[in-house]
Amino acid sequence: MIQGSIVALVTPMDNTGAVDFDSLARLIEFHIEQNTDALVAVGTTGESATLSETEHCQVIKFVVDKVAGRIPVIAGTGSNSTAEAINLTRHAKELGADACLIVTPYYNKPTQEGLYLHHKAIAEAVEIPQILYNVPGRTACDMLPETIGRLAKLPNIVGVKEATGDLTRVQKIRDLTSSDFAIYTGDDASSCEFCLLGGNGTITVSGNVAPRLVHEMIAAAMAGDAEIAAEIDNKLAALHRDLFIQANPIPVKWAVAEMGLMQKGIRLPLTWLTPECEQNVREAMRQAGVI
Numbered sequence: 001m002i003q004g005s006i007v008a009l010v011t012p013m014d015n016t017g018a019v020d021f022d023s024l025a026r027l028i029e030f031h032i033e034q035n036t037d038a039l040v041a042v043g044t045t046g047e048s049a050t051l052s053e054t055e056h057c058q059v060i061k062f063v064v065d066k067v068a069g070r071i072p073v074i075a076g077t078g079s080n081s082t083a084e085a086i087n088l089t090r091h092a093k094e095l096g097a098d099a100c101l102i103v104t105p106y107y108n109k110p111t112q113e114g115l116y117l118h119h120k121a122i123a124e125a126v127e128i129p130q131i132l133y134n135v136p137g138r139t140a141c142d143m144l145p146e147t148i149g150r151l152a153k154l155p156n157i158v159g160v161k162e163a164t165g166d167l168t169r170v171q172k173i174r175d176l177t178s179s180d181f182a183i184y185t186g187d188d189a190s191s192c193e194f195c196l197l198g199g200n201g202t203i204t205v206s207g208n209v210a211p212r213l214v215h216e217m218i219a220a221a222m223a224g225d226a227e228i229a230a231e232i233d234n235k236l237a238a239l240h241r242d243l244f245i246q247a248n249p250i251p252v253k254w255a256v257a258e259m260g261l262m263q264k265g266i267r268l269p270l271t272w273l274t275p276e277c278e279q280n281v282r283e284a285m286r287q288a289g290v291i
Helices: 021-033 053-067 082-095 112-125 145-152 168-176 188-196 211-222 226-242 250-258 275-287
Strands: 004-008 038-041 073-076 099-103 130-134 157-162 182-185 201-204
Touching: 004 211, 021 053, 038 053, 053 073, 053 082, 073 082, 082 099, 082 112, 112 130, 112 145, 130 145, 145 157, 145 168, 157 168, 168 182, 182 188, 188 201, 188 211, 188 226, 201 211, 211 226, 226 275, 250 275
Parallel strands: 004 038, 004 201, 038 073, 073 099, 099 130, 130 157, 157 182, 182 201
Antiparallel strands: none
């Protein structure tokens, strides 16, 4: 099982919006040095929605090759088209990803049965560990714990990223799944509590900016050390909040650029962080001790 602080990696770009592979290589080394437990390539934070399929596969391949087995690489391969999700997942397997993160279909608003059949089709088509990704705030579609429980019985489906922020779901999902089914949070603000309640880690945005602190906080929470976990999380609280002051990944890309780790690049329709928000993010970074 992949556990701990799993960073939803930004995709560095230059000022034209082209993928900046030199900066991506630096980011990978930075995360390995800072004890990040695993990386997600081309998830929501990696701007998967606006990368072409060719770019999507290029980024996955680059991350897999540069990581070179030192930590697990999870590839974002979800789509609101089942056929496209199967195709991307198949490519990720061929490129050497350790697992895939597959978001619920967005915009379509399928039923729970539709969600079950969508993920079942992908699991049956591609033999690679697959992590369900439930983020109704973005997809307008909430995969209920009962549906997760059904899917957990299928080969290849090994975990879920639960990004509702609803802490009651940890136990609900655990009651419906086996002990080797991974339950991750996708909500940085509640990740400490989530892991104290038995979660297996976080797929984090904040970890792009403060990877060592997030790793230490999650490790403490998973070990049941509430005092140490809360102490570290207090340093991260403003970061958890202000990295969402505008739509993710706008603030986190600004922060990573402010740290000198990449250029100031983002792809339309997303825009660069507006000046009136900069001080909030900068102060959050100071509180976390990263600048």
